Amino acid sequence: MSDSPLLVEHPEHDNPALLHHFATPEQQRNTASLGMWLFLATEVMFFGGMFCAYLVYRYWYYNEFAAGSRSLDIWLGTINTVVLICSSLTVALGVKAAQLGKRKQLVGLLLATLVFGVAFLGIKGIEWYQKYEEHHIPGHSFDVSDIIQNYPQIHIDPSHSQIYFSLYFAMTGLHALHMIVGIGIFAFLTYYSWKGKYGPEYYTPIENGGLYWHFVDIIWIYLFPLLYLIDRKPLR
Amino acid sequence: MATAAVTTERENYLNAEYGIKSWLLTTDHKRIALLYLISITFFFFVGGFFALLIRLELLTPAGDLVLADTYNKLFTMHGQVMVFFFLIPSIPATLGNFLVPMMVGAKDLAFPRINLLSWYLYIAGGLLMLLCILTGGVDTGWTFYTPFSTGFSNTNVTEAGLAIFINGFSSILTGLNFVVTIHRMRAPGMTWSRMPLFLWSTYATSIIFLLGTPVIAITLLLVVMERAFGLGIFDPTRGGDPVLFQHLFWFYSHPAVYIMILPAMGVVSEIIPCFSRKRVFGYKAVAMSSIAIAVFGFLVWAHHMFVAGISLYAALVFSILSYLVALPSAVKVFNWTATMYKGSISFSTPMLYALGFIGLFTIGGLTGLFLACLGIDVHVHDTYFVIAHFHYIMVGGALMGYLGGLHFWWPKITGRMYPEAWGRLSAMIVFIGFNLTFFPQFILGYLGMPRRYWQYPPEFQVLNVFSTAGASILAVGYLLPMVYLLWSLRYGKLAGDNPWGASGLEWTTQSPPTTFNFDETPEVTWEAYDYEHIPLPMEVTLER
Numbered sequence: 001m002s003d004s005p006l007l008v009e010h011p012e013h014d015n016p017a018l019l020h021h022f023a024t025p026e027q028q029r030n031t032a033s034l035g036m037w038l039f040l041a042t043e044v045m046f047f048g049g050m051f052c053a054y055l056v057y058r059y060w061y062y063n064e065f066a067a068g069s070r071s072l073d074i075w076l077g078t079i080n081t082v083v084l085i086c087s088s089l090t091v092a093l094g095v096k097a098a099q100l101g102k103r104k105q106l107v108g109l110l111l112a113t114l115v116f117g118v119a120f121l122g123i124k125g126i127e128w129y130q131k132y133e134e135h136h137i138p139g140h141s142f143d144v145s146d147i148i149q150n151y152p153q154i155h156i157d158p159s160h161s162q163i164y165f166s167l168y169f170a171m172t173g174l175h176a177l178h179m180i181v182g183i184g185i186f187a188f189l190t191y192y193s194w195k196g197k198y199g200p201e202y203y204t205p206i207e208n209g210g211l212y213w214h215f216v217d218i219i220w221i222y223l224f225p226l227l228y229l230i231d232r233k234p235l236r
Numbered sequence: 237m238a239t240a241a242v243t244t245e246r247e248n249y250l251n252a253e254y255g256i257k258s259w260l261l262t263t264d265h266k267r268i269a270l271l272y273l274i275s276i277t278f279f280f281f282v283g284g285f286f287a288l289l290i291r292l293e294l295l296t297p298a299g300d301l302v303l304a305d306t307y308n309k310l311f312t313m314h315g316q317v318m319v320f321f322f323l324i325p326s327i328p329a330t331l332g333n334f335l336v337p338m339m340v341g342a343k344d345l346a347f348p349r350i351n352l353l354s355w356y357l358y359i360a361g362g363l364l365m366l367l368c369i370l371t372g373g374v375d376t377g378w379t380f381y382t383p384f385s386t387g388f389s390n391t392n393v394t395e396a397g398l399a400i401f402i403n404g405f406s407s408i409l410t411g412l413n414f415v416v417t418i419h420r421m422r423a424p425g426m427t428w429s430r431m432p433l434f435l436w437s438t439y440a441t442s443i444i445f446l447l448g449t450p451v452i453a454i455t456l457l458l459v460v461m462e463r464a465f466g467l468g469i470f471d472p473t474r475g476g477d478p479v480l481f482q483h484l485f486w487f488y489s490h491p492a493v494y495i496m497i498l499p500a501m502g503v504v505s506e507i508i509p510c511f512s513r514k515r516v517f518g519y520k521a522v523a524m525s526s527i528a529i530a531v532f533g534f535l536v537w538a539h540h541m542f543v544a545g546i547s548l549y550a551a552l553v554f555s556i557l558s559y560l561v562a563l564p565s566a567v568k569v570f571n572w573t574a575t576m577y578k579g580s581i582s583f584s585t586p587m588l589y590a591l592g593f594i595g596l597f598t599i600g601g602l603t604g605l606f607l608a609c610l611g612i613d614v615h616v617h618d619t620y621f622v623i624a625h626f627h628y629i630m631v632g633g634a635l636m637g638y639l640g641g642l643h644f645w646w647p648k649i650t651g652r653m654y655p656e657a658w659g660r661l662s663a664m665i666v667f668i669g670f671n672l673t674f675f676p677q678f679i680l681g682y683l684g685m686p687r688r689y690w691q692y693p694p695e696f697q698v699l700n701v702f703s704t705a706g707a708s709i710l711a712v713g714y715l716l717p718m719v720y721l722l723w724s725l726r727y728g729k730l731a732g733d734n735p736w737g738a739s740g741l742e743w744t745t746q747s748p749p750t751t752f753n754f755d756e757t758p759e760v761t762w763e764a765y766d767y768e769h770i771p772l773p774m775e776v777t778l779e780r
Binding site for chain 1 (some may be wrong): 451
């Protein structure tokens, strides 16, 4: 009893990964998996609040949203989308590698995921820096006169533009925060994969970490069209 | 009682390990329940202290005890501390943590370490809230309404928002643990239709935790970001919409009312059959009404905004939906009453609290219908009528349920009995004090006394004096259990495994239970509340 009760193994089982309060590895795996899915449901609600705000303001201030959207760098955004989709592929292959017990392959795929994740954040950082230089960050030095000059055809209210950029930074910022957490989780998983902790008998952490990664990826799949692709037709 | 102390105690979760580390690093759901019990009791008295100052200020019509600004802070912090740091975690985090694994017949919750993490998140949020209070407080009202909270208030709104944000994750993790445990950890034979009703209501509560709490988290985060970085999402001078904030805020905060009341309903559903010695009437209806309350609860939030400028048609729909919540609530009240009908009722302390709950909840619920009615709501909006209504639900309902449950399971949690006479006395004091405090407020509100003012016209004084007098009686009613429950830890009679002759797996274990609850995984072959077949222990029979 000197250790935490969690570390006390069930006497009937020899599987060291099976925690004491579960009867079978299946029960433990199903439990962890259900927990992860529920957590992702809470994440959907978390981002949902912002998507709701986005919906309302885009409906009200369409011109400003479209103009703000045009000012984003579509190439960097597209490249980032491709980078994230590639990272999801390496994660999916990594889960398979863990299930098959291919340790080296698993470590390689997880490392590739980490590289993609860091690349995404780097590109995102470049985009934010561009916005900083353009004075598009909400606050006292916020200034969209460049956008107004670019589109003399449409009426743009600077304060409504600020709402677009508020949402842009809130949404991509919280997404990036989730990416950082994901990179932390995957660094942890990579280390323990290298140590050989995961294999065909026990790959739940890889699977659940993967679910989280895919979720963060999916959020971006929605953010990209909502923020970058509102209206890209050339204005006449 | 000295002999009791000499008797060698059986090994249980309390004496399995000693030392501060064995508590702060525990993953045992029962110990975490006790950690929560201590921490929420602390915040209850913090919130109660603010309530006391509010009532003292309102004793006289003039604003003479505190400044107007201080009064604003008092009612804000009373609300925030009581709602977020006491009522929401109250039953789920203490009794729920203790009972959910035992009721399903499991050794622990599905994720014991996450359970401990949730307590640490609660403490982190709580400490930040205390810091916010001690460094000057916050004055936005517990509702954080924008644009006052984002653009004008120069009190500690950011700290309070972050404290509640962090505390929200504690709720989410607790809810997640309960849902997964109820789905995946039930003992063989513990089918959904054999589950105690406490589990059904905990399940419904947890669903609200999971789907509602993230929304308040993002809403408060946006408020904090608006203050910190100058975003304009809720700022009307920049095209932002304060009503959007209200929608997002109440999308969580209305269901949060059901987070508070549903677990109390679960507790009452356990107590009533036990002290009536009868199978609960309409098990399925009571179980399903919990789920129905959770579902309807998500569809009525805009009834807080009838005068905030929402469209008339939206208001109509939300009004009708709000009326619908009365249906499952009434199903519960009628079924509890029917359970007692021709039962062999004993008026023990938990039963007194449960009966008090039924009466007060009924009044609170019926006055809720007044507020759901579009016409009357305009008249009583933001008056003391609203204050009285929700205190009947939160204090008369949720808090009575919590105290009833605490007494009911106290012998299981500590292995000791509390002094029954003191228990009954304090239950009566709470009931009388509560009604004296809040019933006059219905009248005050109906006569037009607005909430959140620190002065009022002299003609309202008599009713306010009643209310303040009642609050003092109520305070005695809350301090008494604090004293005699602590007393019973050392001097209380040893309880035995099942002092009430109650059904449910938790009563088949020893009191207090061992660390792993059950020596062998139990196999359930009986229905819940099979009171016709459970013999009363000899002591209880003699007492009757």
